[in-house]
Amino acid sequence: MVSETVVDTASKMPDGMTVRCLNKRQAAAYIGVSPNTFARMVQNNEAPKPIQISQRRLVWDVKQLDSLIDSFSGF
Secondary structure, three states, X not given: OHHHHHHHHHXXXXXXXXXXXXXXXXXXXXXXXXXXXXXXXXXXXXXXXXXXXXXXXXXXXHHHHHHHHHHHHOO
16 A cells, blocks of 8 residues: 555656655555554654645655654664
8 A cells, every 4th residue: 555655646746756745644654554643643753743835735754754664673
């Protein structure tokens, strides 16, 4: 499911561009948890805070999510 989410987003990007920011549903799938669990993790400062790119649009930086994953696995 994670790869489907990333592929769906990536397929909408212009050639040569990679996805850098994900919405909450995508970010949750990226780290392998439900959107509710991800929201709780953000609220409890266990996951990165979102970046507000407009009045109603919040996104998470893939690089920050990668760092979170690395911290879980002890890399």
